[in-house]
Amino acid sequence: MVITTLFYIFVAVTIIQIIYYLVFAVFAFSKDEKQKTTKSLPVSVIICAKNEAENLPEFLPSILNQNYPEFEIVLINDASIDDSLEIMETFQKENNNIKIVNVENNEAFWGNKKYALTLGIKAAKHEHLLFTDADCKVVSENWISEMTSHFSTEKSIILGYGKYNTSKRSLVNLFVKYETLLTAIQYFSYAKIGSPYMAVGRNLAYTKSEFFKVKGFINHMNIRSGDDDLFIQDAATKANTTICTSTDSFTVSEPPKTFKKWVLQKRRHISTAKHYKTKHQFFLGLFFVSKLLFIILATLLFFLFDWKIMLPIVLIYYIVQFIVVGFSAKKLQETQAVFFLPFLEIGLVLFQFGIFIANKISKPVDWK
Template identity: 50%
Template sequence: MSLTAALLIVFIIIVCLQLVFYTSFLVAFVSNKPRPNKKNNIALSVIICAKNEAKNLSENLPHILNQNYPSFEVVLVNDSSTDDSLKIMKSFEALHGNVKVVDVQPNEAFWGNKKYALTLGIKASVNDFLVFTDADCKPITNNWLLSLSSHFSNEKSIVLGYGGYTKKKKSLLNQLIRFETVLTALQYFSYALLGQPYMGVGRNLAYRKELFFNNSGFSQHMGLMSGDDDLFINSVATGANTTVCMDPSSFALSKPKTTFKAWILQKRRHIATAKYYKPIHRFLLGLFYLTQLLFWLMIPISTVILDKQALVLLLIALRFCLQLVAFGYAAKTFDERKLIFLAPLLEVFLVILQFVIFIVNLISKPRHWK
């Protein structure tokens, strides 16, 4: 077999695998039929862990406290802040009877570990149904809690929500962050819908307290800096106990990073935790990224060197078309339509950056969550 023939076969396999992935994502999203929110009338505990977030707390807590929901408390966890975060928390506690402040003092054994602070917040909560978000995050409607809680049932004890980022005009970084967020959501929602949930995002996540304590909380990965959301869900979620909430009224928005340096540090933490996922999830996520990377690397080779140019161009066109349809469906669902036709360009940037981050993480690892 000639080298060009072997390369052609490899390229065909890569494209076919990409087509399988995007077809699966599309089928999962299309098959998920929206349902009206039902009132569960269950008491909720909203837990927000903050470290030096005074400004964000002042801006976003009113959106939490003004929720159209009959019974909920807000547990504010101050994780050894050095700014006015604790002062802001206590001012809200003084004005609202359903606000509780947990002040976490520095602990040498758990310094810089968000999971320790979150565990104390969970222990302080009084309700069995927990909702998690971040201090720099706010729900886009007053029915956020109603929408999330309506997905709990006797069988479903985990609800995965969508946490997006605010838009900024004429910013490549902002578009890249939002593209990566939608692409990640396309994957973790799809896997959950297909019975293989592997992660959630702490900006918008809900689960039962008994699930947390029955699985020893974060003890399996307490020594890792990140993973309070994705690693915990990866370890306890199953197709039977997990559901998704993609109702627009349940969405929450965060402020994105404003510099590449800050965003790359954030992505370094996220990528570093992926190696602790279950083997099946590591394999599927790794295969998806590897075929992405190889697809882009082989495009110039396949179009210039390989024979059967018509077949090569057809495969490239099929892959791009299916990607745009699947990503477009997710982008429409999450109100990110303007990203659809930028997807190929943004994907190139993201694939390159992820590769660089992977290499950098092999050399050194970030140590603290903030």
């Protein structure tokens, strides 16, 4: 009786998982649709840097060399204690489209990136804003053009994709890239069906009007993280949000090199999710819980139940998953992860469960 009940639960969670992947197929098989306009909008590229003296000389040139007629770069020095400000000033002397916003520690907002970003946004002279990080490199000289081509009178928030570099023979890197891929599949899919819930700050665009409409970060200024996803929670709607997934629109960053650094990064990210809207918490939580139950019950029932019944159910699940994740990975140029999909899926679920427990025990470390 107990085994039969477990089997029915297993069938239920498998159906739930397949439904999720069918929803994700909306993104996997969609085309990147630019707005029908030939007009190049003036753009302010905003980069918030805290102790990025090493990264600025390496990555800032990829922004300066953009093939775009009119853009400024707003460099925000967020109370750095290294030579970040001096490096910014050196670049400014050689480029007249650079504006520097030097932010000193404010007692009320000490160490809060959102405070620094707010000052940078206010200083930007253009309505259309494009965000990336100081440790990011854009993959193409057409990055600004690709991202801003999705702005229109209706669409004022553009969600982009931020890749991580590939490190050979690194298990941590493989998991980082797969987790990044799966997260992107989810937030792009939710946006496609009209329920945007997050973005990545290393590749995001929106208008000043949208920022001030929701009073910036005021609703979550006390939360150190979430300048990207919590802003999307406040401002993004079905009507005003779209995605950009053309390959020239990608940014690329160096991934965490060690498991410890990845844990610290994900603890910050996952802790922010508890501030999402209830519906997003529910559907994201249901996806995780049903996947965890699928893995646990599939393992148990292969030993306790008729394997001839179990095998076709598991195969159907993985076929659907491979197709959807595979096409999504091809679109986002992350095909390496697909070859190790079952292994990565199990490892990532256990990792995320461990992060959830760790966050319950202690508070994660904030942004730099």
